[in-house]
Amino acid sequence: MPKDTAILDAALDLFETLSYGSTPVPLVAERAGVGAGTIYRYFPGKEGVxxxxxxxxxxxxxxxxxxxxxxxxxxxxxxxxxxxxxxxxxxxxxxxxxxxxxxxxxxxxxxxxxxxxxxxxxxxxxxxxxxxxxxxxxxxxxxxxxxxxxxxxxxxxxxxxxxxxxxxxxxxxxxxxxxxxxxxxxxxxxxx
Amino acid sequence: MPKDTAILDAALDLFETLSYGSTPVPLVAERAGVGAGTIYRYFPGKEGVxxxxxxxxxxxxxxxxxxxxxxxxxxxxxxxxxxxxxxxxxxxxxxxxxxxxxxxxxxxxxxxxxxxxxxxxxxxxxxxxxxxxxxxxxxxxxxxxxxxxxxxxxxxxxxxxxxxxxxxxxxxxxxxxxxxxxxxxxxxxxxx
Amino acid sequence: MPKDTAILDAALDLFETLSYGSTPVPLVAERAGVGAGTIYRYFPGKEGVxxxxxxxxxxxxxxxxxxxxxxxxxxxxxxxxxxxxxxxxxxxxxxxxxxxxxxxxxxxxxxxxxxxxxxxxxxxxxxxxxxxxxxxxxxxxxxxxxxxxxxxxxxxxxxxxxxxxxxxxxxxxxxxxxxxxxxxxxxxxxxx
Amino acid sequence: MPKDTAILDAALDLFETLSYGSTPVPLVAERAGVGAGTIYRYFPGKEGVxxxxxxxxxxxxxxxxxxxxxxxxxxxxxxxxxxxxxxxxxxxxxxxxxxxxxxxxxxxxxxxxxxxxxxxxxxxxxxxxxxxxxxxxxxxxxxxxxxxxxxxxxxxxxxxxxxxxxxxxxxxxxxxxxxxxxxxxxxxxxxx
DNA sequence: GATGAATGAGTTTTCATTCAT
DNA sequence: TATGAATGAAAACTCATTCAT
Structure with missing residues (x-):
């Protein structure tokens, strides 16, 4: 699975479970199986996600x-x-x-x-x-x-x-x- | 207006405008016309509010x-x-x-x-x-x-x-x- | 000593020793004898300092x-x-x-x-x-x-x-x- | 132009404009027309540059x-x-x-x-x-x-x-x- | 009771460096 | 040899909460 898709899928799960505001970016990264910094290679930031x-x-x-x-x-x-x-x-x-x-x-x-x-x-x-x-x-x-x-x-x-x-x-x-x-x-x- | 009501009214406004996650407690206090510490006399914390x-x-x-x-x-x-x-x-x-x-x-x-x-x-x-x-x-x-x-x-x-x-x-x-x-x-x- | 003065004095020492770029804000705070967050009450950020x-x-x-x-x-x-x-x-x-x-x-x-x-x-x-x-x-x-x-x-x-x-x-x-x-x-x- | 010279020239420009501390190595590489990893073949690191x-x-x-x-x-x-x-x-x-x-x-x-x-x-x-x-x-x-x-x-x-x-x-x-x-x-x- | 200055834990974000290609 | 995507350690910064006044 391409990394940006993995990140979006992980974010979907977590934002629905924990809400956007209380989901730390590193948790999205972990769930997506990528490093925390990688999210910022694909998206301009948490809001970008x-x-x-x-x-x-x-x-x-x-x-x-x-x-x-x-x-x-x-x-x-x-x-x-x-x-x-x-x-x-x-x-x-x-x-x-x-x-x-x-x-x-x-x-x-x-x-x-x-x-x-x-x-x-x-x-x-x-x-x-x-x-x-x-x-x-x-x-x-x-x-x-x-x-x-x-x-x-x-x-x-x-x-x-x-x-x-x-x-x-x-x-x-x-x-x-x-x-x-x-x-x-x-x-x-x-x-x- | 009793202070707890003022706090809840301010919180309602702000939570709707900014979302719960990005509303700082001190801002609620300011909007309610009370000190930040006062909120903790009336409610156990932000979640309590x-x-x-x-x-x-x-x-x-x-x-x-x-x-x-x-x-x-x-x-x-x-x-x-x-x-x-x-x-x-x-x-x-x-x-x-x-x-x-x-x-x-x-x-x-x-x-x-x-x-x-x-x-x-x-x-x-x-x-x-x-x-x-x-x-x-x-x-x-x-x-x-x-x-x-x-x-x-x-x-x-x-x-x-x-x-x-x-x-x-x-x-x-x-x-x-x-x-x-x-x-x-x-x-x-x-x-x- | 007022806290903002303490912060500026600590920053002066550290910026001269380590350079601005490699002085972490928490180190300035420690040297000034205040919490890291306190710096942001007195200055808008590191550049503000x-x-x-x-x-x-x-x-x-x-x-x-x-x-x-x-x-x-x-x-x-x-x-x-x-x-x-x-x-x-x-x-x-x-x-x-x-x-x-x-x-x-x-x-x-x-x-x-x-x-x-x-x-x-x-x-x-x-x-x-x-x-x-x-x-x-x-x-x-x-x-x-x-x-x-x-x-x-x-x-x-x-x-x-x-x-x-x-x-x-x-x-x-x-x-x-x-x-x-x-x-x-x-x-x-x-x-x- | 040899790559190490290109790197040093790019670094000179950027360090003067942005300061050493806020010049990312990948930016030096881009300006020099080489890959980020290449810098590490010619220099031991940013300080080496x-x-x-x-x-x-x-x-x-x-x-x-x-x-x-x-x-x-x-x-x-x-x-x-x-x-x-x-x-x-x-x-x-x-x-x-x-x-x-x-x-x-x-x-x-x-x-x-x-x-x-x-x-x-x-x-x-x-x-x-x-x-x-x-x-x-x-x-x-x-x-x-x-x-x-x-x-x-x-x-x-x-x-x-x-x-x-x-x-x-x-x-x-x-x-x-x-x-x-x-x-x-x-x-x-x-x-x- | 009420305050708000101070805090530090917990965020978001950056970036020097690595390594599979 | 050269690359640049990926990383994670470390940075700047925010803010819920406390406590001396």
């Missing part, structure tokens, strides 16, 4: 959600596709998904990291706005709807984490109905 | 949600009452509401703090379970439903925060329909 | 040279007065005098420190320019003459230092003739 | 001063020859000349380097002692006289450096009168 980590996973999340989406389908089906990808991503990378939420407001995140986060939100809001015009999604500020439905998924993953349980493979099945009904206009709601 | 802060606000939130709830009404109305109280609390105490979420997983929280958090979740889940038995809420693990709907509110408050906008007075109106439809069984859904 | 030290002694030197100078006397006598003050300062504070020279070009000196150094040079050059107009000092760029004659004193103090000998009380007597003849116009030279 | 540098230039200075000196001339003329050589050396190698002064007291200089420095001083002092016996130079400790007159030259080169100006080609003309008058016995002084 969090930001690289945040951007890496936020981009991975964005890619996972958007890649290969068939936009010709009805809204409910496209949404289901997105939701399944989101849940799949969270299940496959629970620590990374949690990390993205926990550190969303970290004062150590730089403009680049914040920018990536905003981009994803905006493109989702754009999709919702289309569906609102088509009548399949109810009225309301699309960015807030995205925030509410996405926040719901975050809440569920947190609940599993609080319980000490892994995210289940059928996470999407458990949550899709609530998620879609939160958004859908009356005639487009799910019945089962 | 976060925990007191967390418990204070989590209890305030629980009280705000539950107090004076009329349980004889139909589920949809009770839920609306709870939701309005929740939104009212978040609007009135946005920093505290954000703090509770941001620090939910802090490794510095002690058993007492975690316990309070769990209690509130559980009592909400109990209510939902009742409503499931009565047919007004759809099937599913009640704790996860609570987590999903509550996570939605957290998501919306974050979105406002990201925008740099205050939470609006009609926050509940904006979000209640989505929130209830996320939970409700088909025949109990809101139409507008 | 050198700069404070430089400014303190450069100002002391300027004061020692200029204070109570009787400008109504003939040039040769005024110069002798200045020279005796300079030599007296160097003899009384040999480490400080050496420090000022050794660190004159240190890249860690800030604008404030450089400014003080320049001020003293300029006021001496102004005096020389007067004497040139009066015919008692030979022609030439006054700033360079100041640099040459002052450099001579620095050279002599270095020579004593290299020998491991203290500066002698009659340093001025040993050097005044050469110093003045370096500057004087032919008819004003010293004969003994 | 400064010492080689010091000795190289101190020897070059000694050679420049002494080579081809016609000792049969009168003292004033021999001195003028030496002074012109000194000034020529400083003008041709200003960084090296400054380096020799700046690092004169560096605690990283070894016995070899200090020895070379002392040798040059002593041979100059010997010359002065001869001239004292012949009556052309005034009385006084010859080593101190050497130190004073040489210090004057150092002071002047510093002054140019402080101004950000290159040393002028007529440096010797500007300074020879002062230098010789500092040393000369009354009847041997220069008149213009």
């Amino acid at each position: 969090v930001n690289a980590l945040y951007q890496r996973w936020k981009q991975a999340l964005a890619a996972a959600v958007v890649d290969g989406l068939d936009r010709s389908q009805p809204a409910a089906l496209i949404f289901e596709g997105i939701w399944r990808r989101l849940c799949g991503f969270a299940t496959a990378n629970p620590a990374a998904f949690a990390f993205l939420e926990t550190h969303h407001h970290g004062p150590y995140l730089d403009a680049g990291s914040r920018g990536i986060a905003t981009d994803l939100d905006r493109s989702m809001a754009g999709l919702l706005a289309e569906w609102q015009r088509a009548g399949s999604v109810r009225a309301g500020d699309p960015q807030l709807l995205v925030a509410q439905v996405y926040g719901g998924l975050v809440g569920v993953t947190r609940a599993y984490r609080d319980r000490g349980t892994e995210l289940p493979p059928d996470l999407a099945d458990q949550t899709i109905e609530g998620a879609w009904n939160l958004l859908a206009s009356p005639s487009n709601r799910r019945r089962s | 976060v925990n007191a802060l967390y418990q204070r606000w989590k209890q305030a939130l629980a009280a705000a949600v539950v107090d004076g709830l009329d349980r004889s009404q139909p589920a949809a109305l009770i839920f609306e009452g709870i939701w309005r109280r929740l939104c009212g609390f978040a609007t009135a105490n946005p920093a505290a509401f954000a703090f509770l979420e941001t620090h939910h997983h802090g490794p510095y929280l002690d058993a007492g703090s975690r316990g309070i958090a769990t209690d509130l979740d559980r009592s909400m889940a109990g209510l939902l379970a009742e409503w499931q038995r009565a047919g007004s809420v759809r099937a599913g693990d009640p704790q996860l439903l609570v987590a999903q709907v509550y996570g939605g509110l957290v998501g919306v408050t974050r979105a406002y925060r990201d925008r740099g906008t205050e939470l609006p007075p009609d926050l509940a109106d904006q979000t209640i329909e989505g929130a209830w439809n996320l939970l409700a069984s088909p025949s109990n859904r809101r139409r507008s | 050198v700069n404070a030290l430089y400014q303190r002694w450069k100002q002391a030197l300027a004061a020692a040279v200029v204070d109570g100078l009787d400008r109504s006397q003939p040039a040769a006598l005024i110069f002798e007065g200045i020279w005796r003050r300079l030599c007296g300062f160097a003899t009384a504070n040999p480490a400080a005098f050496a420090f000022l020279e050794t660190h004159h070009h240190g890249p860690y000196l800030d604008a404030g420190s450089r400014g003080i150094a320049t001020d003293l040079d300029r006021s001496m050059a102004g005096l020389l320019a007067e004497w040139q107009r009066a015919g008692s000092v030979r022609a030439g760029d006054p700033q360079l003459l100041v640099a040459q004659v002052y450099g001579g004193l620095v050279g002599v103090t270095r020579a004593y230092r290299d020998r491991g000998t203290e500066l002698p009380p009659d340093l001025a007597d040993q050097t005044i003739e050469g110093a003045w003849n370096l500057l004087a116009s032919p008819s004003n030279r010293r004969r003994s | 400064v010492n080689a540098l010091y000795q190289r230039w101190k020897q070059a200075l000694a050679a420049a001063v002494v080579d081809g000196l016609d000792r049969s001339q009168p003292a004033a003329l021999i001195f003028e020859g030496i002074w012109r050589r000194l000034c020529g050396f400083a003008t041709a190698n200003p960084a090296a000349f400054a380096f020799l002064e700046t690092h004169h007291h560096g605690p990283y200089l070894d016995a070899g380097s200090r020895g070379i420095a002392t040798d040059l001083d002593r041979s100059m002092a010997g010359l002065l002692a001869e001239w004292q016996r012949a009556g052309s130079v005034r009385a006084g400790d010859p080593q101190l006289l050497v130190a004073q007159v040489y210090g004057g030259l150092v002071g002047v080169t510093r002054a140019y450096r402080d101004r950000g100006t290159e040393l002028p080609p007529d440096l010797a003309d500007q300074t020879i009168e002062g230098a010789w008058n500092l040393l000369a016995s009354p009847s041997n002084r220069r008149r213009s």
Whole structure:
């Protein structure tokens, strides 16, 4: 494994377990199997590590959600596709998904990291706005709807984490109905 | 203002702005208008401050949600009452509401703090379970439903925060329909 | 002794013995009889210490040279007065005098420190320019003459230092003739 | 250019700009156009580099001063020859000349380097002692006289450096009168 | 009780040096 | 022989906590 990847993986684990503030850099190094100084060859400093980590996973999340989406389908089906990808991503990378939420407001995140986060939100809001015009999604500020439905998924993953349980493979099945009904206009709601 | 309150208020502000890890205790003291040593007369240490802060606000939130709830009404109305109280609390105490979420997983929280958090979740889940038995809420693990709907509110408050906008007075109106439809069984859904 | 003075005195000793670059801050603290952290209460950092030290002694030197100078006397006598003050300062504070020279070009000196150094040079050059107009000092760029004659004193103090000998009380007597003849116009030279 | 010369040249530049203490070895290597490890093939370490540098230039200075000196001339003329050589050396190698002064007291200089420095001083002092016996130079400790007159030259080169100006080609003309008058016995002084 | 100057343990970071290639 | 990535020892600096006033 390349050293920068090893460092980011170690940092992800430790930042989630101990929090960013109380993870000493040498501990990240040890966990990554490299010398403490090596971290500074790959990243400009501790903040550089969090930001690289945040951007890496936020981009991975964005890619996972958007890649290969068939936009010709009805809204409910496209949404289901997105939701399944989101849940799949969270299940496959629970620590990374949690990390993205926990550190969303970290004062150590730089403009680049914040920018990536905003981009994803905006493109989702754009999709919702289309569906609102088509009548399949109810009225309301699309960015807030995205925030509410996405926040719901975050809440569920947190609940599993609080319980000490892994995210289940059928996470999407458990949550899709609530998620879609939160958004859908009356005639487009799910019945089962 | 009593000194312990002044200290907690200052800590709330600073922990939200700078994060717990990078807020020096002397800065909290300065902001609170007391000497650095004084903090140690009222709290056992920095961790004591976060925990007191967390418990204070989590209890305030629980009280705000539950107090004076009329349980004889139909589920949809009770839920609306709870939701309005929740939104009212978040609007009135946005920093505290954000703090509770941001620090939910802090490794510095002690058993007492975690316990309070769990209690509130559980009592909400109990209510939902009742409503499931009565047919007004759809099937599913009640704790996860609570987590999903509550996570939605957290998501919306974050979105406002990201925008740099205050939470609006009609926050509940904006979000209640989505929130209830996320939970409700088909025949109990809101139409507008 | 006030702590900041103790710190500066310890720093002076150590910077002269070990050089600025190889003096660890904790060693300065130990020598000053304070904790390592205390240095950062009084100075913004290691560079803050050198700069404070430089400014303190450069100002002391300027004061020692200029204070109570009787400008109504003939040039040769005024110069002798200045020279005796300079030599007296160097003899009384040999480490400080050496420090000022050794660190004159240190890249860690800030604008404030450089400014003080320049001020003293300029006021001496102004005096020389007067004497040139009066015919008692030979022609030439006054700033360079100041640099040459002052450099001579620095050279002599270095020579004593290299020998491991203290500066002698009659340093001025040993050097005044050469110093003045370096500057004087032919008819004003010293004969003994 | 041979690699060891490239390394020494790079080191000279950097040590003068950044000081010895804050010049990283890898930066010297980069500037010299070699790999960091290569420096350790030519020198035993960073201290080895400064010492080689010091000795190289101190020897070059000694050679420049002494080579081809016609000792049969009168003292004033021999001195003028030496002074012109000194000034020529400083003008041709200003960084090296400054380096020799700046690092004169560096605690990283070894016995070899200090020895070379002392040798040059002593041979100059010997010359002065001869001239004292012949009556052309005034009385006084010859080593101190050497130190004073040489210090004057150092002071002047510093002054140019402080101004950000290159040393002028007529440096010797500007300074020879002062230098010789500092040393000369009354009847041997220069008149213009 | 209240203070805040002082501390030193624990951070982040740098960089001379090594050694596998 | 030359390299430069990797290292870890040592540096600068921060800050939770104490305690004399």
